[in-house]
Amino acid sequence: MIKRIKEAISSFFANIFNTKKHIRLGLYGPPNGGKSTLANKITKDWLGEEMSSVSRIPHETREIHQKEKVTIKAGSKKLTFNLIDTPGIATKIDYEDFMKFKMNAKDAKERAKEATKGVIEAIRWLDNMDAVVIVLDSTKNPYSQVNITILGNLAARNIPVLIAANKIDLRKSDVNKIQSAFPQYKVLGISAERGDNIEDFYKSLFKVVK
């Protein structure tokens, strides 16, 4: 009872001061789309520290990383959320692919094993999300089944979605192709690495997380 009263008071004051309660904002997408780079950009901008390691080798993130109480601001508005960086979702994992990056067989097999667990964990966390940013590599074909599957599951759960078409600093980037593949969603071109369009990205988060 006391807990409920506390929550009601907290919610009342949060509304007065135009802040939202902590929501869980997940970064989802296929491997190497730039989820961890975006997570680092967000936490670096608003907390002054990075939260995930990044690598050109796929499946660098093999477990859920969570940063609590990230508060972003736009004008007089504030939005506080727990940021969740998830492992890339894939339908196949071949340890030999990691060996192409000069990784030895033992490490490659271990990475593959951890990566399979990471994919399962990412899928299971879908139910815990209040809003999701799908991070796609805008230089790649967006019509992959993984993208369609993630979006289909979020739609079935009524979870709001923003698509970040990442890597717009690269020559092959094609944001329009992503927008035409998913016309029912807001698609925003960004470069998480260089920070291009990141202010618009932050503003868009306020619209997605209503």
Place this chain on the structure above:
Amino acid sequence: MLTLQYIPHTELQNMESEDKIRKLLNLVKSDRILLVEGRLKPSEETALIERTMEMIDKKFKGIEIGTIYAEKKNIQPYELLKKQFLQFLGYREGITIIGPASIVKEIKRDPNKIELLTRDSKRRKK
């Protein structure tokens, strides 16, 4: 030689999701490329990925999957009702291709055609 197996909707429609996924994965693990009439539900697609991840080992590297179906933009209300009713009965529209990643290198959809790229047989024998 590649083996393509057609799975009509009637073969899966009365099965529980878990049984459906087990059947599909067992066929894929026996090196068949499946042409499944219709689509899986979103929850079945994620369950298929989860089960696939659990099965990955030295021999089985996972799956490639792709679906293609006609997406009408400006759907009339009666068409939407019809579509929702049919979805209630099962996602019969379109076709789903599922193959073992050791044979199917990539399934490309772009957006009204689907291309299936296979690995060369030398690599498959590894």
